[in-house]
Amino acid sequence: MKFILPLTLMLLMVAAVHAQSTYTISGTIKSQQTGETLIGASVKVLNKQTGTTSNEYGFYSLSLPAGTYRLEITAIGLQPKVQEVILDKNKVLNLALADADSKMDSVTVTATSRGRSISSSQMGIERLSTKEIRNIPVLFGERDVVKAIQLLPGIKSAGDGNAGFYVRGGAADQNLILLDEAPVYNASHLLGFFSTFNSDAIKDATVYKGGMPAQYGGRLSxxxxxxxxxGNNQNYxxxxxxxxxxxxxxxxxxxxxxxxxxxxxxxxxxxxxxxxxxxxxxxxxxxxxxxxxxxxxxxxxxxxxxxxxxxxxxxxxxxxxxxxxxxxxxxxxxxxxxxxxxxxxxxxxxxxxxxxxxxxxxxxxxxxxxxxxxxxxxxxxxxxxxxxxxxxxxxxxxxxxxxxxxxxxxxxxxxxxxxxxxxxxxxxxxxxxxxxxxxxxxxxxxxxxxxxxxxxxxxxxxxxxxxxxxxxxxxxxxxxxxxxxxxxxxxxxxxxxxxxxxxxxxxxxxxxxxxxxxxxxxxxxxxxxxxxxxxxxxxxxxxxxxxxxxxxxxxxxxxxxxxxxxxxxxxxxxxxxxxxxxxxxxxxxxxxxxxxxxxxxxxxxxxxxxxxxxxxxxxxxxxxxxxxxxxxxxxxxxxxxxxxxxxxxxxxxxxxxxxxxxxxxxxxxxxxxxxxxxxxxxxxxxxxxxxxxxxxxxxxxxxxxxxxxxxxxxxxxxxxxxxxxxxxxxxxxxxxxxxxxxxxxxxxxxxxxxxxxxxxxxxxxxxxxxxxx
Missing domain, CATH: 2.40.170.20 (TonB-dependent receptor, beta-barrel domain)
Incomplete structure (x- = not known):
């Protein structure tokens, strides 16, 4: 027993010193051109296997020991940015990314996701943006995010003239469809030939077909x-x-x-x-x-x-x-x-x-x-x-x-x-x-x-x-x-x-x-x-x-x-x-x-x-x-x-x-x-x-x-x-x-x-x- 009290005090002191030397950098990541917050933007600490991503409102938070770091911020369709940070206290760092160069000699990225995270435990997920689906040919030329996701594995079209889609054996009513958190019970126009969603108004679409996080519920598939x-807060x-x-x-x-x-x-x-x-x-x-x-x-x-x-x-x-x-x-x-x-x-x-x-x-x-x-x-x-x-x-x-x-x-x-x-x-x-x-x-x-x-x-x-x-x-x-x-x-x-x-x-x-x-x-x-x-x-x-x-x-x-x-x-x-x-x-x-x-x-x-x-x-x-x-x-x-x-x-x-x-x-x-x-x-x-x-x-x-x-x-x-x-x-x-x-x-x-x-x-x-x- 005589060793327990000193050891406990020592551990508390070490924890206190560690807590004092660990700080948090946080902020919002936006598009420089439009001011739109960016969902799922990546914040990586260069030369270290750590980082985070922005949430659905563009907010990120990252805790690190005191020191000097170089952060790499990336998002699909935008120019990567490297930011040096001296972390000696909690800091708010709001970031803005410029649009990617549209010249032919630049790298063109049109993948169906922002780049799947290899290390993340989340699986059965796909993310889409209107930039990624703009070239997919569709009926009557109307760009359609719902029709685009039906080209992904595990997601099946209900067929011509049918509303809905099937995911991993589930029926059409077993899909939870949310528009800014509001459930949409019939996501089709003209008997299923078009979806409810105007691609001009959509910033991001995320599909979970397995292992959906606990914040979602109410549907099986x-x-x-x-x-x-x-909306653009910089220009009309x-x-x-x-x-x-x-x-x-x-x-x-x-x-x-x-x-x-x-x-x-x-x-x-x-x-x-x-x-x-x-x-x-x-x-x-x-x-x-x-x-x-x-x-x-x-x-x-x-x-x-x-x-x-x-x-x-x-x-x-x-x-x-x-x-x-x-x-x-x-x-x-x-x-x-x-x-x-x-x-x-x-x-x-x-x-x-x-x-x-x-x-x-x-x-x-x-x-x-x-x-x-x-x-x-x-x-x-x-x-x-x-x-x-x-x-x-x-x-x-x-x-x-x-x-x-x-x-x-x-x-x-x-x-x-x-x-x-x-x-x-x-x-x-x-x-x-x-x-x-x-x-x-x-x-x-x-x-x-x-x-x-x-x-x-x-x-x-x-x-x-x-x-x-x-x-x-x-x-x-x-x-x-x-x-x-x-x-x-x-x-x-x-x-x-x-x-x-x-x-x-x-x-x-x-x-x-x-x-x-x-x-x-x-x-x-x-x-x-x-x-x-x-x-x-x-x-x-x-x-x-x-x-x-x-x-x-x-x-x-x-x-x-x-x-x-x-x-x-x-x-x-x-x-x-x-x-x-x-x-x-x-x-x-x-x-x-x-x-x-x-x-x-x-x-x-x-x-x-x-x-x-x-x-x-x-x-x-x-x-x-x-x-x-x-x-x-x-x-x-x-x-x-x-x-x-x-x-x-x-x-x-x-x-x-x-x-x-x-x-x-x-x-x-x-x-x-x-x-x-x-x-x-x-x-x-x-x-x-x-x-x-x-x-x-x-x-x-x-x-x-x-x-x-x-x-x-x-x-x-x-x-x-x-x-x-x-x-x-x-x-x-x-x-x-x-x-x-x-x-x-x-x-x-x-x-x-x-x-x-x-x-x-x-x-x-x-x-x-x-x-x-």
Whole structure:
């Protein structure tokens, strides 16, 4: 015992001396030209294996022993900067990076990420910017971040004319899509041909397809986190484009230079204008267009406080004459307050609103009616980022969301014979608390560990049902407003680690559990705007997924090339599918009676080879995967293919800078046809032909493949101005990919059945003029 007290005092003195000699350098990293904060900018200490990256608001913090250091600051598309720092006290160092030289003899970087961190424990992540996707040829020449991410391994397109995408075996509703922290429930325009997001207004897009950090929750498969531009706080500028079917305009500038700025971006298609040329009155009076508006402003209250206010509003209109009309759209708003308590503790407080609704109007003589459905969220989030020391970054916070779902209201205008009906509204609270730590154990080992605790409370008022094994209602309980029907409490642990083999190679592994309490109910095999969201009930339990991943990462030839291989295995609980012959939308008050629940599994391997620098850049991605469900009451209680199961998925993407004026691009995609259920026979009932089905999803649509070509001609370019012509040819060799396959009696021989395939596109050329000044 006599040695313990002196030893303890000695250790305390050493710790105190160490603490006194360790200081923190912190600040914000911005673009010199626009004043935009830079997400994920790298701050490296030269000649030492340490550094950090800026967070989603451009803030960084790095603790080092006292001394003189040379810091290298880099960000994609901007000139690297080396800054010498004498660290003898805590210092605030705000940094600005200049735009990269656009001359041909400079190195051109157009990779699909900012350069994957070899040492970081985070895996299954891709980052995109509009600069990186500008040369990818797309439908009608409209640059689209959502379509671009579908060219990456593990992320699969839902197909032509389909909204959404599939990630590692998950369904389209299992992706969390955030725009400035606000959930977007339907991220598509024109039935999936365009996404909700105007690329002119987007600064950054990050996709997590495995091992997502603990601050994200509510979906099983992935997170697509999009950040809007803050607005140029140095100069006024405008940009936009004029295409064959759409026009867009973006205006931004300082409210008070260096202190505040604004951004307004709008977009509208005008396909409906061409309908006016028709001689058919119904077609002339039809509607087919969408519009959207992004707006954002920010204001620096001082050195330690900043306010952001951003919003989005978009809507689609589709109608045929006076007989049918449909509209759908999203609206979001986010108010955020950043506060810096000190050089190590960063706070973000957010108030968030999100709304998605659709309206259908049908006029059919005496049977006139309107349908309305809506999901609306009120959301508050408080988060802290604590840069404890150079080896530990801790992130913790709380989140509370109030969901209000109106599954359907039917009203009959005028003297219609249709009776009105209002389906029960559903209310719920989704609360979460989380904490995670990124720990640098050594120069070779990094680990991120954390947990998210979610509590989903189903609230009254309304009727809730007890079901028997056949799905029939055996009892009904009524709850008043404010009553708690049931609360689901679920812990969601997260673990990710990396081991650096060499300075250019590493292996990584992760485990993550995710829980989902909102579910999309669809009446068809394709995603439509009229699909309905329902919350967990006393019968519909939260979906739960456990995923383990393992990956190998290698940079080649001085980081000019990148090779990535990731494999994963995911198990899923409480998966939802429909009973045979289910009538989904005639039983919305007791939707559970039409559903069955079981388990799922998904596994696969993803390869990515990427060339990141030079005149020719691009990547090749390949995914080999399997996705299955096993639900009692379906397919004789045996495993069957999930709708989104695809064995093979290949993408080839290339861009070649021919000279200072011309850039050529192309991409080719191939994937196995979707799993579908086709009839195996037919029989007659009361002189009506009825098809006979056996196994669920045991057939395949034809394989999908398509080649797209693009070329961009730069007419004029300076540091502040740009004008260019963008040409593209979608589906260059005219492949008639199947959109639907239907079965009918042969017109020439009623005893025979014929399959009729419908394809949407063959050759789609487009030209657009883009500008910036």
């Amino acid at each position: 992935s997170v697509l986190d999009l950040k809007m531009n803050d 500028s405008a940009s936009g484009g004029i295409g064959l079917i759409s026009t867009r305009l973006n205006v931004e500038g300082p409210i008070q230079k260096d202190k505040s700025s604004f951004l307004i971006a709008g977009r509208r298609t005008y396909a409906d204008m061409f309908l006016k040329l028709s001689h058919n009155e119904d077609i002339k009076n039809s509607q087919l267009y969408f519009y959207d508006l992004n707006a954002k402003m920010n204001y620096a209250l001082g050195d330690k406080d900043k306010l952001y206010l951003s919003g989005y509003f978009g809507r689609d209109k589709l109608g045929f004459g006076e007989t049918f009309g449909m509209s759908w759209g999203n609206s979001t708003a986010t108010l955020r307050w950043n506060h810096l308590f000190n050089s190590k503790l960063f706070s973000n407080t957010s108030l968030i609103f999100s709304n998605y609704d659709y309206k259908v109007s049908i006029r059919n003589g005496a049977n006139n009616y309107n349908i309305f459905s809506q999901i609306r969220d009120y959301n508050v989030k408080q988060e802290f980022q604590w840069y404890a020391n150079s080896n530990n970054t801790i992130r913790f916070g709380v989140n509370a969301i109030y969901h209000r779902i109106r599954p359907g209201e039917v009203t009959s205008p005028g003297n219609s014979a249709v009776n009105g009906q209002t389906l029960q509204e559903r209310y719920s609270f989704e609360n979460a608390a989380y904490a995670t730590n990124s720990w640098k154990i050594s120069n070779k080992w990094n680990v991120t560990y954390g947990i998210r605790l979610t509590a989903f409370s189903i609230m009254g008022k309304g009727d809730f049902y007890t079901l028997d094994n056949t799905g029939a209602v055996t009892d009904t309980l009524h709850y008043n407003s404010g009553d708690v029907v049931k609360t689901y409490l679920n812990p969601e642990p997260r673990l990710a680690l990396s081991y650096t083999l060499t300075p250019s190679a590493s292996i990584k592994g992760s485990y993550v559990r995710n829980v989902q309490n909102l579910h999309l109910i669809s009446s068809s095999t394709t995603s439509r705007p009229t699909d309905k969201w329902v919350a967990s009930t006393n019968n519909i339990k939260p979906e739960i997924a456990d995923q383990v991943s393992l990956g190998y990462y290698k940079n080649l030839a001085g980081d000019k090339y990148e090779v990535t291989v990731e494999t994963y295995y995911k198990t899923m609980q409480n998966q939802i599918d429909y009973r045979d012959g289910a009538e989904i939308f005639n039983n919305m008050d007791a939707i559970e009676t039409q559903l069955l629940f079981g388990k799922g599994r998904a596994y696969g391997v993803e390869w990515l080879f990427k060339k990141k620098t030079g005149h020719f850049t691009g990547w090749v991605s390949y995914t080999l995967s399997k996705t299955e469900r096993k639900i009692d009451g379906i397919n004789n209680n045996e495993w069957y293919n999930a709708r989104q199961d695809r064995t093979h998925d290949i993408s080839l993407v290339g861009s070649y800078q021919l000279n200072k004026k011309w850039t050529l691009s192309a991409n080719w995609v191939y994937y196995t046809g979707d799993a579908v259920t086709f009839p195996v026979g037919k029989y007659q009932v009361d002189d009506q032909q009825v098809f006979y089905y056996t196994k669920r999803n045991s057939y395949r649509m034809p394989a999908y493949h398509r080649l797209d070509l693009g070329a961009t001609c730069t007419l004029k370019q300076t540091k502040r101005t740009l004008s260019e012509l963008a040409f593209s040819l979608y589906n260059a060799y005219g492949r008639e990919n199947a959109y639907t396959i239907e079965f009918r009696e042969s017109e020439s021989d009623p005893t025979k059945t014929e399959a009729v395939q419908t394809a949407l596109f063959k050759f789609i050329p487009s030209i657009s003029y883009n500008f910036k000044f």
